[in-house]
Amino acid sequence: MTSLSSAHGRSQAVPLSVFEQSKDAHIIRSDEEAIEVAKQLAQEFAQEASERDRERRLPLNEIQQFSQSGLWAITVPKQFGGAQVKYRTLTEVIKTIASVDPSLAQLPQNHLAFIEHLRLDAGPEQQQFFFNLVLRGIRFGNAFSEKHSKTVADLTTTLKKTEHGYEINGKKFFATGALLAHWVPIVAVNEQGQPYAALVPRETSGVNIINDWSGFGQRTTASGTVELNQVPVREEYLIPIYQAFERPTPAGAISQFIQAAVDAGIARGTIEETIHYVKNHSRAWVDSGLEKASDDPYTIANIGDLKIKLRAAEAVLDLAGDAIDQAIADTTEEHVNQATLLVAEAKVLTTEVAILAANKLFELSGTRSTLSELNLDRHWRNARTHTLHDPVRWKYHIVGNYYLNGIHPPRHAWS
Template identity: 70%
Template sequence: MTSKIEIKLKDAQNIPRDFYQHDPLAHVIRSDEEAIQIAQQLAHEFAKEASARDYERRLPLKEIEQYSASGLWGITIPKAFGGAGVSYRTLAEVVKIISSADSSLGQIAQNHWAFLEHIRLDASPQQQEFFFDQVLQGKRFGNAFSEKGSKTVADLTTVIEFESDHAVINGQKFFATGALLAHWVPVVAVNDGKPYAALVPQHTPGLTIINDWSGFGQRTTVSGSVLLDNVKVDLKYIVPIHQAFERPTAAGAISQFIQSAVDAGIARGAIQETIDYVRQHARPWIDSGLEQASQDPYTISNIGELKIKLRAAEAVLDLAAEAIDRAVEHATEETVSEATLLTAESKVLTTEIALLAANKLFELSGTRSTLSELNLDRHWRNARTHTLHDPVRWKLNLVGNYYLNDIPLPRHAWS
């Protein structure tokens, strides 16, 4: 007997082929201020059906098209290639704004932006020109990096073999966020122990993307499986991303930084949901003698605590952004180490406030807030799911080891 969740996952794969072929030409954003303004406009629209999309596991096809057509997916492209070259503080604000409305949409673009930095760092000038232009036109990168079942997250078994005029990839990926909705799927595979990224066009023979993501949170990120069966890739679509970690670069910090911004956005959304519910629906406690739940001194104190902790987390995230900007401008052991350290510190704080805010939502709103039809649990489910990407217990250890024993944080995408 097929369960309801399996039916929904299966049905979600019925994406019209022209979904990838008739995207509107993307707007080109020119400034940091314009990027934030457009993000705010999109978030207002995305929020309207965010709960329904989550509840039904409905893929955000229309929303993804609007999102990439807005130009936001290209805002980190350097000005020399026609992009806005926004600061990482601006990128974090965009991610937070979108994630506060729908954290699945916030996560889908996460790997896209992270991979743009690898193109800047490791691609040839010809590849940079081609792929940056693709993104400015509105094309989306997906993700086929992680695998399940290996000893650690960094132990990749997907292999790439080089021929005279092409490469061949074989393997299986999971946690492939956004791959099903992308025009290009960056597949990370190893050759002689070194990772390469092959940008595989959607619908390439041998490339199969399965929407088998059944996680209880981040339900519409299509973070499922990618199967690669003798997939041929043109050599001009292969980027030696191992180079980014053979020298000081901010690539790892940037990947973590965007993760941290998603979590801060989840916290923003959960806190605002709490405020709205307490104002409109929550009842004062029987012993309080108050007319409204919003007058409860304990509730007021809790809201104050949440807002203060969110501000603190976002402040450290801003410090990390500034450090990343310095490391991008001038990459040295010192600037990259500072960016990695501050990003790790921000990740601890955004994880903690996301989980706290999602939990306090129910504590302050009362029993009725748990009703299934309200779907307020999506905030907790999303927070709990997304914050599992990189364990905070290790962040605390790494940061402590840096300050106590002068041991720099490791340089990889999970640090």
């Protein structure tokens, strides 16, 4: 069976009840329903979000609610029974959850990105099988990245054919969601150097999932280690994901789009936290002659600036979502380029407003806002940690290189 380990006592064990389902998940039928369900869940998830962060307590009940709500299946194509919501709807769902708990919002990121790979690269029988699992409430984790490789795209995990099928050996890190997943997609390279996603149930022999994520932000994503020792894989569970990047597809844009949505949600939640604290706890500055901190003209201007920057970031994110929809409907080089460029622009803006909002939270709220019992630093820790997915200096480069030199954006999951 799969080993679910906890390193150095940093987290509680994962009970089997997290993986049990007494009934299939609800199936969401429309964009409007998806947004409404997200709003309802966000109210519940907000209640203990700070405590979960402080204690590094995994969202065991919450992730069950989240996947059983049907939100993890909203991008399943209509022909397979899903809602196939618009991508601007998906970003609103992710932002809504991220505004109260960005760790929870990050957990389905790889799951949702992998749904697109199933649409693009899986055969009809594979699509029917795995999309049906998703609609029932099954969660995909991830075992993609490696900690010590030369670059993020340089993979050492191997996929080899054996007399009984296939076998995987290697070691993964940043495995967000794997600890709490029913199935773990593992990216490994075959003997020709081609990356495949091998889907294995979490209880497959040779899979050891370790909760050793020690990042100061996004603490409850369990983005730790997955050890893979002679893991058997059935041929029908292999997806040739390398094919998605041999031709124009929106796969990379979708992966980055969801990351940007998390950052926008972090910014949204942080700004609301700042407004609440300034209104209810901050003191007017001694030289202002004012009774309330919320009447300070400089504070007012700063809040206005944050709101404008967030509005701009969210607007570009919506445009990126529309471009992804177009690239899915009509997958041309031009449409994929536009989707990738708009996602890059959105990623820059959401990163900048998330970090700015987290800094301004303390500047505008005052020294008392740094008290550890308030745990307001979680907003900065989460913003600083999650915006590292992926470096915005290269987003500027992608956009500038296209418009200045006509160089198309690279085709991979990080552009």
